[in-house]
Amino acid sequence: IASALQSVSSMYEPISHSTAYQKIKHLIPEQSAQAFKHQTEKWFIDMTAWGHTEDQKALREKISAAIDRLSTISFTYTSASGETLLRETEPYTLVCKAGHWYLYAYCLVRNDFRFFKLNRMKDLAILHQTFIRKDIQLDTLPWDK
CATH class of the missing domain: 2.30.30 (SH3 type barrels.)
Structure with missing residues (x-):
């Protein structure tokens, strides 16, 4: 879900997406934060075309x-x-x-x-x-x- 929210932000950036991502991120225990970051950065889907204006x-x-x-x-x-x-x-x-x-x-x-x-x-x-x-x-x- 976190990766999907980050990817959606490449196409459309309403405040609700970043707020939802922050809420999910705060649910992760501190000792798991680095693993969470690694997992959510493994995939990024950018659906915008090259030269996106x-x-x-x-x-x-x-x-x-x-x-x-x-x-x-x-x-x-x-x-x-x-x-x-x-x-x-x-x-x-x-x-x-x-x-x-x-x-x-x-x-x-x-x-x-x-x-x-x-x-x-x-x-x-x-x-x-x-x-x-x-x-x-x-x-x-x-x-x-």
Whole structure:
């Protein structure tokens, strides 16, 4: 758990992760502290891409804030085929898969849930319109498609 919390901090740094890590660390008896440190430093998983920019981190934090407030967002999105459209969505979940960040959101243009790759998003705006969150099951999402 401690290693996972440290690794998550490479992608996203809310205060709760560092607080949770500190609580776990304080549970370790002093005589085991060095062994704990060795074990938790054995693995570090950094899911960010090389050349990771602060712009991407700021975008994730802005989307995360919209998710917390249940606010719709709009952005210009360029698809893999090069088509560029203005999208308005109800943001649900930020997903990091294979080092790439995606937004899983209900698209108000397509009237369906969609994945949006963050590095294809531009001009993101948090709108004043709020939404009622639909029930989703993350374990049944099409992660391999």
